[in-house]
Amino acid sequence: MKIKIRTELDYDCPNPTDLLLQIEAAIIPEQRVLAAHIDLPQAQHFARVPGHDAIGDRIWLRFQGNLKVVYTGEVEIDRLDADxxxxxxxxxxxxxxxxxxxxxxxxxxxxxxxxxxxxxxxxxxxxxxxxxxxxxxxxxxxxxxxxxxxxxxxxxxxxxxxxxxxxxxxxxxxxxxxxxxxxxxxxxxxxxxxxxxxxxxxxxxxxxxxxxxxxxxxxxxxxxxxxxxxxxxxxxVSFLTSYGTVIMNSQIVEVTEA
Structure with missing residues (x-):
């Protein structure tokens, strides 16, 4: 099965804040990421680090202001299943x-x-x-x-x-x-x-x-x-961990069959 994903986050960070973001589909053998794109605002700091047990990526951001993130992806699933x-x-x-x-x-x-x-x-x-x-x-x-x-x-x-x-x-x-x-x-x-x-x-x-x-x-x-x-x-494995004040304006997740 192929899955299409669109995620939109809109948050406010009144002060300079460290954020740990994990919203992208992981690149692992059981699923093939056919297409992926993430839009992030200009940040004071950006770095990718491995997720827990090296499954997926986390993104470190140092940011102040209106944080708008848009992630889109298409993933083909080939996962072992059984009764x-x-x-x-x-x-x-x-x-x-x-x-x-x-x-x-x-x-x-x-x-x-x-x-x-x-x-x-x-x-x-x-x-x-x-x-x-x-x-x-x-x-x-x-x-x-x-x-x-x-x-x-x-x-x-x-x-x-x-x-x-x-x-x-x-x-x-x-x-x-x-x-x-x-x-x-x-x-x-x-x-x-x-x-x-x-x-x-x-x-x-x-x-x-x-x-x-x-x-x-x-x-x-x-x-x-x-x-x-x-x-x-x-x-x-929180999708957003903040080390400071963060205010949510909106959050949209859309997952459909491709």
């Missing part, structure tokens, strides 16, 4: 070193607090079958509601409140997977089918020595997303 319920887990002692960080609790994913819950609810299942059951449980028990969470909401709050947005669904999926000794990470993506259209978030789980996409919201799927970047949770 996740049929996949086997990798025993922890056989996990590659780079996956170990995705077994551990992180800011929004306190997996150590979910051990007993996950065992009680899903202990009769293993590997991909357990992941599929947890994905379906989240879809059935958590309501997708725009504006129902904030930048401080973690997986525990989502589990208790039973509502959230895509990042909350991803955080809860990641937390439950890690509590099951299955590496899981957060992926910031552009997705076909996401309503309302915006930056989207999904989980990725490590099964049979491959990372597989899991979208617990049910809105998109592995072959219908373009990955921007990955991290332990949303804190690692």
């Amino acid at each position: 996740i319920s049929q996949l086997a887990a990798v025993p922890p002692h056989f996990l590659p070193g780079e996956t170990v960080q995705y077994l551990l609790p992180s800011r929004y994913c306190p997996s150590d607090h979910f051990l007993m819950l996950v065992e009680a609810e899903f202990g009769h299942l293993a590997g991909g079958a357990r992941i599929a059951a947890m994905r379906d449980w989240i879809y059935q028990h958590v309501v997708y509601a725009s504006g129902s969470s904030n930048a401080f909401t973690g997986a525990m709050e989502t589990f208790v409140d039973r509502h959230g947005v895509c990042r909350d669904f991803a955080h809860l999926m990641i937390t439950m997977a890690r509590a099951s000794a299955i590496p899981a990470r957060f992926a910031s993506v552009y997705g076909i089918g996401v309503e309302p259209q915006d930056f989207h978030a999904v989980a990725e789980v490590f099964l049979d020595n491959v990372w597989y996409v899991v979208d617990a919201t049910g809105m998109s799927s592995s072959g219908r997303i373009a990955k921007i970047g990955i991290g332990r949770d949303a804190a690692d």
